[in-house]
Amino acid sequence: MKRISGLLLGGAISLLVACGGPAPEPAPTPAAAPKPAPPATYSMEDFKSVRKLDAHVHMNVVGPAFLEQAREDGFELMTINVDYPDFPKLADQRAAALTQLHADPARVHWATTFSMQGFGKPGWADKVNATLAADAQQGAKAVKVWKNVGMKERFGGKLVMLDDPRISPVADKVQSLGLTLIGHLGEPQNCWLPLDQMTTDNDREYFKEHPQYHMYLHPEMPSYEDQIKARDNFVAAHPGLRFVGAHLGSLEYDVDRIAAFLDRFPNANVDMAARMSQVQYQSVRDREKVRNFFIKYQDRLLYGTDLTLNPDAASTEQEAEFKREAHDVWTRDWRYLATAESQHVEVIKADVPGLALPREVIDRIYYRNSARAFSLN
């Protein structure tokens, strides 16, 4: 008893009182009731105020519509340039990204990219690397490599895969500049299936409109596993490079495969852009499994959407429509990830209960993981 501190002694005394006879009636103390602990999960009311970052958007315009909606809904944005023929020319994408970055440097972040034009010829990597260094000077935080590597670009008649050693000097430069490589390699597994066997309508629509990328129609092209293997070889060969696998690393159809990828590559994260319906497809079949995946890998998953605003949608009505769509996508995803509320998801024709992820997990996947993956602070 000698070693009892003052604080503990207080406890001992009250214990003595309690044991020493009938305790006096406690005075009613409604005002002193302890404050209820904050709920373990967020609600729809918390959507706007929680700090959030959409790690995968394409602001291909100079106008303010996208930024206005991001401000309204409390989002920061990672706008990504891509060497995609459906998008404006790379120079125009870069100019649009810089305009957005300068308009709100605290809210807009930029991922630049590079062209494969001239690949295999002497000086290609030097030229690309000089451009990337200049972009880093101008504020770029990441570099995107797209599925044209592996699916379209050829040298000497052969497809160029990501693990081609001639791409390595560019990866080394990205790393030495302190940037992150965002890789969209391959496609969802649905891409290798006939349209009527695909699991989601969004994939069905995309591949119907883009038959050149629908690999089921091109059996002479590399298989799904060939694409994944080339990407994995590349990530394994650059263990010091921060890598973000866009679109759940093209492993969207099975959370176990995403888990295995993240286990194998500690320098890798994945973003969820344009693949939420694939996750929902799995969670309507086994909600606990998907929920446990999010909790276990809460440090490695980045929230993202693939929301895109192109200059051909620059009329006032189209901008207003885009804002409604962005708000709709963002609030639907929040409902699914942060709350237990159920909602109908038309592209998988199912009612999908929310995952109700703990607040701490939401804070990570919506902001902290991106801040770390892209060295934003």
Ligand SMILES: [Zn+2]
């Ligand atoms: Zn994208």
